[in-house]
Amino acid sequence: MNNSFEPQRRIKELEENFLVQDWMDSVPLTARADNSVQELAELMAASHKENVVIVSSDNKPIGLVTLRLLLPYILSGEGSSPVADCLGKEDFIIIQKNEPLLNVYRNDSTWFVVRDESNKLLGVLNRNNISDGLSDLLQKADKLEHTAEILDIVLERAYEGVAVVDHNGIIIQFNDAYSRFIGIDKHYALGKQVEEIIENTKLHQTVRTGLPERGAIQYINGQAMVVHRLPLWKNGKVVGAVGMLIFEGLNELYKIYENMQKSYRSEQLTNEAANLNIESSARFTLDEIIGQSESTMHSKSLARKIAKKHINVLLTGESGTGKEMFAQGIHELSPFSTGRFVSVNCGAVPEHLIESELFGYDEGAFTGAKKGGKPGKFELAQKGTLFLDEIGEMPPYMQTKLLRVLQEREFERVGGLESIKTDARVIAASNRNLYEEVKKGNFREDLYYRINIVEIPIAPLRERKEDIPSLIAHYLTSICSKHQVEVKSISSEALQVFIQYKWEGNIRELRNVIENLVVLLEEEVIEKKHLPSYLLVETESRSIKGELPILKANDEEKEKQIINSSLEKNQGNKLKTAKELGIHRTTLYQKLKKYNLK
Numbered sequence: 027m028n029n030s031f032e033p034q035r036r037i038k039e040l041e042e043n044f045l046v047q048d049w050m051d052s053v054p055l056t057a058r059a060d061n062s063v064q065e066l067a068e069l070m071a072a073s074h075k076e077n078v079v080i081v082s083s084d085n086k087p088i089g090l091v092t093l094r095l096l097l098p099y100i101l102s103g104e105g106s107s108p109v110a111d112c113l114g115k116e117d118f119i120i121i122q123k124n125e126p127l128l129n130v131y132r133n134d135s136t137w138f139v140v141r142d143e144s145n146k147l148l149g150v151l152n153r154n155n156i157s158d159g160l161s162d163l164l165q166k167a168d169k170l171e172h173t174a175e176i177l178d179i180v181l182e183r184a185y186e187g188v189a190v191v192d193h194n195g196i197i198i199q200f201n202d203a204y205s206r207f208i209g210i211d212k213h214y215a216l217g218k219q220v221e222e223i224i225e226n227t228k229l230h231q232t233v234r235t236g237l238p239e240r241g242a243i244q245y246i247n248g249q250a251m252v253v254h255r256l257p258l259w260k261n262g263k264v265v266g267a268v269g270m271l272i273f274e275g276l277n278e279l280y281k282i283y284e285n286m287q288k289s290y291r292s293e294q295l296t297n298e299a300a301n302l303n304i305e306s307s308a309r310f311t312l313d314e315i316i317g318q319s320e321s322t323m324h325s326k327s328l329a330r331k332i333a334k335k336h337i338n339v340l341l342t343g344e345s346g347t348g349k350e351m352f353a354q355g356i357h358e359l360s361p362f363s364t365g366r367f368v369s370v371n372c373g374a375v376p377e378h379l380i381e382s383e384l385f386g387y388d389e390g391a392f393t394g395a396k397k398g399g400k401p402g403k404f405e406l407a408q409k410g411t412l413f414l415d416e417i418g419e420m421p422p423y424m425q426t427k428l429l430r431v432l433q434e435r436e437f438e439r440v441g442g443l444e445s446i447k448t449d450a451r452v453i454a455a456s457n458r459n460l461y462e463e464v465k466k467g468n469f470r471e472d473l474y475y476r477i478n479i480v481e482i483p484i485a486p487l488r489e490r491k492e493d494i495p496s497l498i499a500h501y502l503t504s505i506c507s508k509h510q511v512e513v514k515s516i517s518s519e520a521l522q523v524f525i526q527y528k529w530e531g532n533i534r535e536l537r538n539v540i541e542n543l544v545v546l547l548e549e550e551v552i553e554k555k556h557l558p559s560y561l562l563v564e565t566e567s568r569s570i571k572g573e574l575p576i577l578k579a580n581d582e583e584k585e586k587q588i589i590n591s592s593l594e595k596n597q598g599n600k601l602k603t604a605k606e607l608g609i610h611r612t613t614l615y616q617k618l619k620k621y622n623l624k
């Protein structure tokens with residue numbers, strides 16, 4: 027084959043692999059033109075999705091409404107006006123879900139409404155989603171042959187200004203859109219140090235720190251512009267960075283504001299739910315799962331694929347890797363999202379209570395049973411999703427009962443005679459290797475196959491180190507805004523420590539470390555000297571899973587003492603104790619059992 031066709035063929039492959047459906051925000055908010063402005067504002071406030079609503083008539087989108095359009099009505103007390111009054115101000119284009127992203131992104135529209143073949147509304151795509159797709163594509167294109175030619179063709183089609191630098195901060199790609207905006211010829215810019223060409227750039231620092239920044243403000247020619255700066259990774263190292271100049275400044279600012287609000291609200295919800303120890307409805311979507319590593323992208327794409335199907339799913343991964351977050355994300359995308367997301371931690375419910383917890387009980391079932399009985403989690407999850415966390419901890423007699431319910435799709439309350447039908451979808455999770463447990467005879471094989479129609483493995487954080495900088499950036503922003511302190515940054519030396527550390531408590535542990543630093547540190551930049559000393563200890567050999575992060579020595583007596591004193595300090599409150607020790611409740615229960623503590 028003639029070699030000059032090769033880049034074109036590769037681009038075709040890239041086009042086929044980057045489809046709109048993989049980058050859009052799914053399950054959009056929708057309304058009718060006769061809904062009031064106030065109703066739409068309430069809909070947005072209650073949702074954790076992209077704050078845009080599609081207004082449709084006869085199933086046809088007739089306009090988009092964003093927070094920016096609603097605010098003036100709300101502020102001037104005209105919330106009862108029909109939404110129809112503010113239509114026509116946001117431009118949008120209707121596209122198909124299987125349209126290649128590369129065909130869409132040269133278009134200058136801000137919003138794209140996505141439909142399937144039967145014209146069903148599926149989602150919304152905005153320029154942020156497009157930039158994310160583009161940076162992922164650059165990452166992938168970098169691994170192909172003919173990279174330079176491919177990038178040239180791909181970037182020239184982009185509407186955004188795009189500049190790519192290598193590991194020394196030298197410009198290796200620079201598209202026309204950027205060149206036109208700053209008035210510097212592309213051929214002059216190529217090969218130059220980025221600071222010489224782009225005013226107030228920080229791309230050379232992105233290469234050093236590996237920290238992605240989205241929605242940063244950069245002054246160019248006296249104008250405040252919104253930019254994204256994203257590192258490019260190869261074999262666990264930063265090899266360059268992409269800078270994107272977004273021309274939709276104002277919308278971007280609103281988006282940043284909304285995101286801050288959103289993370290603040292979801293933190294609040296998490297804390298409230300944790301304090302009250304209640305099961306809450308799903309809060310996360312798959313779009314909110316941070317991480318561009320191949321392994322995270324793979325788990326997310328698998329989750330998206332199976333979400334709509336009525337099959338049982340098993341999520342496997344160490345504690346704190348995000349299994350519950352995935353389960354909530356699957357629920358949100360599924361037909362079961364009209365029902366509740368109900369979560370049970372099988373390892374945290376005492377053995378004698380698990381049956382009534384799952385199936386409920388009838389009045390008089392046992393001494394102390396409530397008048398009128400109580401519904402169990404299966405009943406609460408009707409038409410919704412039942413998340414069975416730590417399923418490997420389920421006692422054998424309950425494994426048998428659960429198998430029967432999954433086979434027959436009906437159950438009885440404890441002490442009850444009536445059969446109740448269940449249509450809940452079950453998502454199970456385990457941090458043990460369940461198959462090993464089957465081989466050891468601790469877990470029923472037939473139940474294993476029944477819950478494991480599809481398995482979604484979630485890798486430990488130390489095996490997807492590329493995700494660490496994005497997670498740090500995310501948590502620095504959301505935790506600083508939660509505590510209402512100026513957003514802190516991290517030095518590249520400190521970042522290296524984060525990248526090298528083993529993170530046996532995975533993302534939960536990383537989040538706790540950042541929260542401690544944000545709360546305790548006065549300085550604006552997190553330096554290596556501020557980090558807790560155990561982060562600096564290079565532990566080559568992995569310690570036992572679930573070991574307390576505060577304890578790296580294999581000293582059980584000391585571990586017991588630490589748990590005991592934390593329990594006393596927290597007056598026996600297990601949730602607070604687990605939080606203080608930076609371990610999951612289940613791990614704490616296992617340790618309490620092991621050390622005979624109460």
Ligand SMILES: Nc1ncnc2c1ncn2[C@@H]1O[C@H](COP(=O)(O)OP(=O)(O)OP(=O)(O)O)[C@@H](O)[C@H]1O
Nearest residue numbers: 315316317344345346347348349350351533534610
């Ligand atoms: N990819 C991610 N992006 C952002 N936050 C994440 C991600 N993965 C996990 N988290 C956060 O880490 C914490 C732990 O996640 P989660 O509870 O889902 O883990 P888990 O695997 O279910 O843990 P366990 O098995 O101990 O219950 C949560 O605060 C969650 O929001």
